[in-house]
Amino acid sequence: MTKKPKVAIYWLGACGGCDEAIVDLNELLLDVASAIEIVLWPLAMDGKYDSIKRLPDGAIALSIIHGNVRNSEHEEMARLLRAKSQIVLGFGSCACFGGATGLANFCGRDSIMQWVYRDSPTVENPKGETPKPVSTVDGNTLTLPEILDHVYALNQVIPVDYYLPGCPPPPDLISHAITAVLEGKLPPRGAALAPQKALCESCPRNETKPPRIDIKEIKRPHEVEVDSHVCFLVEGVICMGPATRGGCGETCLRINTPCRGCFGPVEGVEDAGAKFLSAFASLVRATTDEQVQSIMEKFYDPVGYLYRFTQPSSTLGKRNKVRETV
Amino acid sequence: MQAYEPKIICFSCCFGWGYLTGRDVLSVKIKHWIPVICSGKLDSTHIMKAFREGADGVLILGCPDGDCHFQDGNYQTRKKVHLLHKVLVSYGIDPRRLRMELGTDPEGDTIPKLIQSMSRELRQMGPVKMTDHAVEARP
Numbered sequence: 001m002t003k004k005p006k007v008a009i010y011w012l013g014a015c016g017g018c019d020e021a022i023v024d025l026n027e028l029l030l031d032v033a034s035a036i037e038i039v040l041w042p043l044a045m046d047g048k049y050d051s052i053k054r055l056p057d058g059a060i061a062l063s064i065i066h067g068n069v070r071n072s073e074h075e076e077m078a079r080l081l082r083a084k085s086q087i088v089l090g091f092g093s094c095a096c097f098g099g100a101t102g103l104a105n106f107c108g109r110d111s112i113m114q115w116v117y118r119d120s121p122t123v124e125n126p127k128g129e130t131p132k133p134v135s136t137v138d139g140n141t142l143t144l145p146e147i148l149d150h151v152y153a154l155n156q157v158i159p160v161d162y163y164l165p166g167c168p169p170p171p172d173l174i175s176h177a178i179t180a181v182l183e184g185k186l187p188p189r190g191a192a193l194a195p196q197k198a199l200c201e202s203c204p205r206n207e208t209k210p211p212r213i214d215i216k217e218i219k220r221p222h223e224v225e226v227d228s229h230v231c232f233l234v235e236g237v238i239c240m241g242p243a244t245r246g247g248c249g250e251t252c253l254r255i256n257t258p259c260r261g262c263f264g265p266v267e268g269v270e271d272a273g274a275k276f277l278s279a280f281a282s283l284v285r286a287t288t289d290e291q292v293q294s295i296m297e298k299f300y301d302p303v304g305y306l307y308r309f310t311q312p313s314s315t316l317g318k319r320n321k322v323r324e325t326v
Numbered sequence: 327m328q329a330y331e332p333k334i335i336c337f338s339c340c341f342g343w344g345y346l347t348g349r350d351v352l353s354v355k356i357k358h359w360i361p362v363i364c365s366g367k368l369d370s371t372h373i374m375k376a377f378r379e380g381a382d383g384v385l386i387l388g389c390p391d392g393d394c395h396f397q398d399g400n401y402q403t404r405k406k407v408h409l410l411h412k413v414l415v416s417y418g419i420d421p422r423r424l425r426m427e428l429g430t431d432p433e434g435d436t437i438p439k440l441i442q443s444m445s446r447e448l449r450q451m452g453p454v455k456m457t458d459h460a461v462e463a464r465p
Contacts, residue, residue, distance in 0.1 A: 296412065
């Protein structure tokens with residue numbers, strides 16, 4: 001019997017949507033499953049961390065890791081899987097850029113804990129209990145993973161070989177990535193297994209876009225009904241398409257929702273938010289400074305828009321845990 | 327202990343500022359001076375990178391309103407600055423640390439004065455204290 005390549009699928013700080021996306025491969029999953037040996041996949045099967053620890057280093061051909069690194073358990077598992085794997089695939093926006101929960105970095109751990117366990121109006125916590133890494137109950141010691149003081153993208157904790165962005169990544173790119181690994185037809189390490197150009201390149205609304213866009217008023221999606229063939233930016237609705245990598249299948253655009261940037265920056269760009277800021281500012285049309293100011297005032301929660309999925313890997317927000325622990 | 331001296335990165339447009347004085351002469355007088363072909367050439371990434379790498383302030387000098395050699399580069403960057411002010415606050419950077427002045431000074435004599443006046447304000451504010459821990463990554 002020939003040995004099948006070992007594959008691990010693991011979640012760190014994730015919602016589980018990426019696992020669902022793998023399940024959404026449907027029948028193709030059966031073909032994939034017959035070609036590989038899944039050694040770890042908490043969502044779909046029972047497994048023990050010890051069995052991974054016992055494997056020799058490099059025994060796993062591919063680790064598909066999704067989610068960001070938010071607590072000590074995530075960090076430990078990321079390091080363990082890195083040591084045991086030949087290839088690590090950063091899967092989904094959280095692993096690639098830190099993801100939506102990376103916005104927590106704008107608040108800091110302590111203020112979040114205070115809000116969740118003390119200040120929020122729906123909290124009743126007279127003793128002021130908060131989760132602690134070690135606590136004693138009836139003489140027994142209980143442990144919990146410790147929440148780190150920062151949300152990290154995966155490559156800020158361990159070296160990552162390939163990236164597959166998306167929230168979640170679409171099935172066609174997933175099957176393409178898995179096939180590429182199994183057949184050994186991979187691009188140079190460090191590449192994203194997705195198209196390199198911006199979403200606007202493949203956007204069906206691009207055909208009707210005028211040569212020049214003048215935004216005189218910023219509108220939120222619920223304030224205007226945009227025709228299904230009209231560019232959102234023409235209507236003044238913020239759409240991250242110009243600074244976001246394409247390849248998602250334009251699923252949001254097809255249901256008349258502007259791009260929110262889950263595929264992260266295009267090839268060669270570090271900070272998608274900064275690039276979009278420049279692009280967007282150039283589309284705003286006003287004659288006086290006051291007008292510019294009043295238009296920009298309707299850009300509510302700009303960091304929420306610009307860094308919805310990429311705060312931990314943004315120019316001003318990134319932090320490297322690999323360097324901190326060395 | 328040495329007095330705190332804010333590090334201000336100054337980007338200035340070649341068409342409006344200091345073009346009659348040799349670049350080597352001015353760069354001795356002005357620390358961290360980066361002449362650019364047009365203030366419109368500046369991207370948000372340049373400004374963020376400056377703060378990332380330890381700037382306490384960024385001063386952009388552009389041509390007077392309606393007087394850009396490339397039509398409206400100064401106007402384009404001014405719009406970016408408006409939005410950047412809103413973004414920097416979230417990272418814990420006071421918007422007063424990013425300033426844009428429009429005008430013209432062929433000899434460039436006023437550039438050190440503008441930097442000095444910004445320095446005075448920044449000295450009172452002290453070094454940048456970013457939210458979260460991005461500050462730790464700064465040199």
